[in-house]
Amino acid sequence: xxxxxxxxxxxxxxxxxxxxxxxxxxxxxxxxxxxxxxxxxxxxxxxxxxxxxxxxxxxxxxxxxxxxxxxxxxxxxxxxxxxxxxxxx
Amino acid sequence: xxxxxxxxxxxxxxxxxxxxxxxxxxxxxxxxxxxxxxxxxxxxxxxxxxxxxxxxxxxxxxxxxxxxxxxxxxxxxxxxxxxxxxxxxxxxxxxxxxxxxxxxxxxxxxxxxxxxxxxxxxxxxxxxxxxxxxxxxxxxxxxxxxxxxxxxxxxxxxxxxxxxxxxxxxxxxxxxxxxxxxxxxxxxxxxxxxxxxxxxxxxxxxxxxxxxxxxxxxxxxxxxxxxxxxxxxxxxxxxxxxxxxxxxxxxxxxxxxxxxxxxxxxxxxxxxxxxxxxxxxxxxxxxxxxxxxxxxxxxxxxxxxxxxxxxxxxxxxxxxxxxxxxxxxxxxxxxxxxxxxxxxxxxxxxxxxxxxxxxxxxxxxxxxxxxxxxxxxxxxxxxxxxxxxxxxxxxxxxxxxxxxxxxxxxxxxxxxxxxxxxxxxxxxxxxxxxxxxxxxxxxxxxxxxxxxxxxxxxxxxxxxxxxxxxxxxxxxxxxxxxxxxxxxxxxxxxxxxxxxxxxxxxxxxxxxxxxxxxxxxxxxxxxxxxxxxxxxxxxxxxx
Numbered sequence: 001x002x003x004x005x006x007x008x009x010x011x012x013x014x015x016x017x018x019x020x021x022x023x024x025x026x027x028x029x030x031x032x033x034x035x036x037x038x039x040x041x042x043x044x045x046x047x048x049x050x051x052x053x054x055x056x057x058x059x060x061x062x063x064x065x066x067x068x069x070x071x072x073x074x075x076x077x078x079x080x081x082x083x084x085x086x087x088x089x
Numbered sequence: 090x091x092x093x094x095x096x097x098x099x100x101x102x103x104x105x106x107x108x109x110x111x112x113x114x115x116x117x118x119x120x121x122x123x124x125x126x127x128x129x130x131x132x133x134x135x136x137x138x139x140x141x142x143x144x145x146x147x148x149x150x151x152x153x154x155x156x157x158x159x160x161x162x163x164x165x166x167x168x169x170x171x172x173x174x175x176x177x178x179x180x181x182x183x184x185x186x187x188x189x190x191x192x193x194x195x196x197x198x199x200x201x202x203x204x205x206x207x208x209x210x211x212x213x214x215x216x217x218x219x220x221x222x223x224x225x226x227x228x229x230x231x232x233x234x235x236x237x238x239x240x241x242x243x244x245x246x247x248x249x250x251x252x253x254x255x256x257x258x259x260x261x262x263x264x265x266x267x268x269x270x271x272x273x274x275x276x277x278x279x280x281x282x283x284x285x286x287x288x289x290x291x292x293x294x295x296x297x298x299x300x301x302x303x304x305x306x307x308x309x310x311x312x313x314x315x316x317x318x319x320x321x322x323x324x325x326x327x328x329x330x331x332x333x334x335x336x337x338x339x340x341x342x343x344x345x346x347x348x349x350x351x352x353x354x355x356x357x358x359x360x361x362x363x364x365x366x367x368x369x370x371x372x373x374x375x376x377x378x379x380x381x382x383x384x385x386x387x388x389x390x391x392x393x394x395x396x397x398x399x400x401x402x403x404x405x406x407x408x409x410x411x412x413x414x415x416x417x418x419x420x421x422x423x424x425x426x427x428x429x430x431x432x433x434x435x436x437x438x439x440x441x442x443x444x445x446x447x448x449x450x451x452x453x454x455x456x457x458x459x460x461x462x463x464x465x466x467x468x469x470x471x472x473x474x475x476x477x478x479x480x481x482x483x484x485x486x487x488x489x490x491x492x493x494x495x496x497x498x499x500x501x502x503x504x505x506x507x508x509x510x511x512x513x514x515x516x517x518x519x520x521x522x523x524x525x526x527x528x529x530x531x532x533x534x535x536x537x538x539x540x541x542x543x544x545x546x547x548x549x550x551x552x553x554x555x556x557x558x559x560x561x562x563x564x565x566x567x568x569x570x571x572x573x574x575x576x577x578x579x580x581x582x583x584x585x586x587x588x589x590x591x592x593x594x595x596x597x598x599x600x601x602x603x604x605x606x607x608x609x610x611x612x613x614x615x616x617x618x619x620x621x622x623x624x625x626x627x628x629x630x631x632x
Contacts, residue, residue: 026182034179036350042335042336048309050335056178056394059178061388061391064385067185067383067384071377
């Protein structure tokens, strides 16, 4: 469903844990903002911010960190032959 | 011009002249040997680094929708408007899944538009035409929204407000529009790319100052939120219902939770299917840059969340509320009036300029994206297959002007009470190409004629549903949500479901009777390829 699953079979099969982590990270990022019921509450208040508003604001820096980790993880997915496009058959 | 604040006005004019100069100078920035190539005019030479791409994509995705329409919705209806924040949060992980693949295959085959890709993947000119048509159509109301945003700032600044002559009244808008049109024509994508630096810096400055300073004038965030909560729960005497919701609910005021979720999901999928964001993405030099950029964009996107809350700040300021009321209760004016009342006039000038320039950058990229589609997938495909790169570029330049005129028509014709509907209407249409674009990036299983039929069904359903939506003030095009099965649902999501059902059923049928599914000129490895020599390790702006 996510990118690693459909990348050329080699790297995904070679790094199943890494590929699964990437899939979980991306699916989690989408699900945790899509399902509004998770954060649709005025409490607990964080400072003066009702939880609903605080959650949506804090989401962005958290997402940046998670996506950055995904970028790093994907680098490790690549097999040496995958590094450059010029080696295409 | 009697009630115009001279300081604000002067600062806006100076900053406007600055970006106009930058827009024209951009033609010489990172100059190529032959500028009359569509890759140069329409994609800035496809050589942008992470640094430039970050500013460009931020400038591309943050539009008058963000600065004017979203806070206006929150000002008027409360938490439902926060769907836009949820949408921005979802858009980046969703794009992260398919956008690198689109970049790779477009780079390998030198596709300039997403319709070029569809043509190559399915060997179908008809399907590519459907995509090009939809892209152009969907961008028109979106560009129109930029014009509405500029107009709301001009109105609050009071320029020519006393004039009763429509032409004189709209003259500043026409001037801004004309300048935009000319520098886009001359410099192509380099103009918005260079101006994006100015825009993003001004926006960051304006939002951070606003979000830290204004609450101190209004009794702090606690007071602002509790005021919003009280106001939204109060019963509006005209409708007999509460003014809005402070949290999306599943009870009392209708199922705002489902509306919230479908609006956010639909907008998020739509964002990176739009031609202007694809155009912005294809300017990146390497595949890795596309990914890094998506991971870094949330640092810009957090501004959207903060800007959204300006709607509550405006609600807590009595003067702003009174000003909006005296101007026909036009919620689009909430942020400009808040700025005017809260800031000294020199900083108000900077903030106004940030909003105006903020609308010009995406408007330019949108018209370029639409022009690329027209040139590659309509003009060259159907009228002049042997067009030279030079002719292509000329046609694209003219097409960018025509798109802007179309947008003017939308701005004039559609009710602007809720400008956010202009963007949501564009979303209803653009979502209908998502199955063929995103689906096509992963599999060739979908049948091309099934995709075309699904597109037609989704477009018809979405357009009719949007046209029929009425409100007390407008008989048509009044809302982008509709009631389906007892829930309020974003029409875009309902229409794309209709689309998908048609696609799935017809694909099974057509594959069973073995109707040809066209020749695929792409290979699986091209979707992860990264063709191009390693980038020069030079600082982004030095070259």
